[in-house]
Amino acid sequence: EYFLEFEDTPAAAASIGQVHRAVWHDGREVAVKVQYPGAGEALLSDLAQLSRFARLLGPLVPGMDIKPVIKELRDRVSEELDYELEARAQQEHAAEFED
Incomplete structure (x- = not known):
């Protein structure tokens, strides 16, 4: 109902x-991103586990606090999983180039 045509492959x-x-329906061709079910939850769960083990990772990287690195990674992964955020950014970018 959202599209006139949608390729399954x-x-x-x-x-x-x-x-x-x-x-x-107006004839414009578009690319549609579809996230695999559970992909986001699985990634964030893995990062939560990694965060729990951050104390154990400390000795592997002397002089570096690994927790902020894991937090940054979690923040970037959360952004990657947010397709609405990506769509808004694309709309803002397109608006900058309108005549």
Whole structure:
């Protein structure tokens, strides 16, 4: 109901999702990103586990507090998982280049 056409076979795939070609009802061709079910929860759960073991990782990287690194990684992964955030950024970028 959202698209006039939607290709079931992905045009591309990655670790957390895939991209499908589609056509809006007005005829515009678009790329649709679809996140694999549970991918986000699994990644964030893995990072939470890693955070719990940060004390054990400390000796592997002397002089470096690994917790801020894990937090930064979790923040960036959260952004990658937020397709709405990505769409807003693309809309803002497109608006900058409108005539």
